[in-house]
Amino acid sequence: MAKGSAIARKSMARLVAAQLFYRQNFGKVSAKKLLEEFRETGPMLDSEIEWVDVDKDLLVNIIQGYENHKGLVDEMLAARLSADQASEPMLNAVLKPGIYELLFNTTTDVPLIISEYLTIADSFFEGRETALINGVLDQVGKLARPKD
Numbered sequence: 001m002a003k004g005s006a007i008a009r010k011s012m013a014r015l016v017a018a019q020l021f022y023r024q025n026f027g028k029v030s031a032k033k034l035l036e037e038f039r040e041t042g043p044m045l046d047s048e049i050e051w052v053d054v055d056k057d058l059l060v061n062i063i064q065g066y067e068n069h070k071g072l073v074d075e076m077l078a079a080r081l082s083a084d085q086a087s088e089p090m091l092n093a094v095l096k097p098g099i100y101e102l103l104f105n106t107t108t109d110v111p112l113i114i115s116e117y118l119t120i121a122d123s124f125f126e127g128r129e130t131a132l133i134n135g136v137l138d139q140v141g142k143l144a145r146p147k148d
Helices: 006-027 031-041 056-068 070-078 089-104 110-124 128-144
Strands: none
Touching: 006 031, 006 056, 006 089, 006 110, 031 056, 056 070, 056 089, 070 089, 070 128, 089 110, 089 128, 110 128
């Protein structure tokens, strides 16, 4: 039986996705290779804390989905960041999966996706970066799913 609620496992999948995107910034590793490494080593988390399991279906969806729609996601990202911001690995690691989900995981509400990635951002940043991430994801959410 999986450890943690379905919601907690999805949150963990998003955190692990951000970690994998961060690693991808330095190694130019393919999505397939990232997922293989995850299956071998598991998430890169503090081993002294008992963590919930990862929703592997969501993790695969995010990593492979980004790979399949990389051009559009990267275009949306580049249009909203300065050159300096766009070269920041951790910003990319949080924004790429967030933008992908806003565009393509349409069964999940926009505010939930944004909230999840802001929680991740808060664990890596202090201050302006989290506000930037919020602004970018909010813009993409409104563009991807305009209110009727």
